[in-house]
Amino acid sequence: MRAYPSGIFLALGIFACFVLFGCGSSSTASSSAGQGTTSTPVSNVQPISVNAGPASSYIDGAFTSVTVCVPGSTTNCQTIGGILVDTGSSGLRILSSALTVSLPQQTDSSGNPIVECTAFEDGVTWGPVQAADVKMAGEQARSLPIQVIGSPNFSNVPNACTGQGQPEDDLSSLGANGLLGVGQAIQDCGTFCTTNAANQATYFSCPSSGCIGAIESLAEQVQNPVASFATDNNGVIVELPAVTGAEATVSGSLIFGIGTQSNNGLGGVTVFGTDPYGNLNTTYNSASYQSFLDSGSNGIYFLSTAATGLPVCTNITFLYCPASTQTINALNFAQAGTNGATAPVTFMVGNGGSLTNSPVDTAINNLAGPQPNNFDFGLPFFFGRNVFVAIDGKSTPGGPGPYTAY
């Protein structure tokens, strides 16, 4: 019989693999996103509340409500509560199950819908990119690309997405009706996704035949609504009162803008220069680690039992369980090559097992757990502080972003 070169089998195998498993391809995309142009002194105070959230089970989450409208409409709008305020990410994401207005779908140049896979520390969100006018307090971001999580129209999550983590596409897995990402970055992917279609595994073009990686311009990417406001668009302040031990619920404010109005000056806070994602550094026991201030984490997650001597809880491996509350002293300092700021930081670590056993309190100031080689200053850090987040490239009285300050 005639011999076929082995290369033919390999080539056919690769081809068959692409057909069978959709290994990826490239495409281009285009759509629209707009900038607002309006106004003088507008209300820049958005109420936030630490409560159990829409899933009735949250501890240490700050929730707010957001109004979304079909772009250009003042009547086809919906106000959605239970949105988690997240300084650790950028962009507005809303559960499809919480959304009743029908928003326009972003498409690529072939008319195929753009769908996003967003990676978080604990999983992924999957859903289409759609446009909305986003309103909070007196501010508005016009025709902003947002992610609609868990849309039934895109229920088949590609392996390229689930490989990055387990989906958080419903209320019980997300813990909120949506995420309001107000971190230092403007876009949720940035320049990487503008050039790299096949490998980025974040933005996808999804014709009915299946999803493939897509190039996504900066303007098309899901992005921090604050950066698109007409005013007060250089950052935010998260203001929460001090919590003594644990309290049922507390209220505070998300203030838009830094040094743009009489209520958002820097005052006497320390400005820490960060990298574009908001990372600074923390020194503990003479070693230095990456750190970040993340209101979207529900505790202070840092280092390991080996590094701290703090045991994790029996059967709850993600929380520390010291027999009595411990005080941790560390030193925060600015990202190398920025402004060189340093300041000590002190926080408490309680017994996570007893704190979360039959919870009635949703604001707990000493919930903490492990995260090897990182300091994730989650919501307990924000109690009793005004935490400033300056957006990358925006000018402020404390210098240009990105920085964090408290």
Next chain:
Amino acid sequence: MNMVKLRILFAIGIFAAAFAFCFSAYASLGGDMTSVRDDQAKLQGTLQTTSKASYDVHEIQATSGIVVREYVSHSGAVFGVAWHGRTHPDLRQVLGASYDQYVKAVQAQRAQRHGRGPLLIQEPGLIVQTGGHMGALTGTAYLPQSVPAGVRPEDIQ
């Protein structure tokens, strides 16, 4: 040999090649050096190796914008994987045979949680943690029973 048999053989060949191409790469944690090279190919990365006293670290700079480090004992077993970057790598790829155990443990841990935060999975024979935040995600995974004597889990990063 008649044409029918030839066509059947040809079809089997295509299927076998496709099967081998698609699944040979799915082995890393718990695999051997072959799986490291498979990972490099799948992640389309460049490979750099550094040697320690009791293991080698193979660092793959993947085109997806992440760095994956694979820890290989001198007996040739991949006992740990660590990564950092703008996303997580394909965990089916880097966890290999441990992937299904990881998925079950994540689902179980979610039922315990009262909010969002990093994952720390401690299963018999498997430790996985994922953390960081948007744009700067991190993770490690290791097989505690395979970690060479004298190597600390914190060394896998």
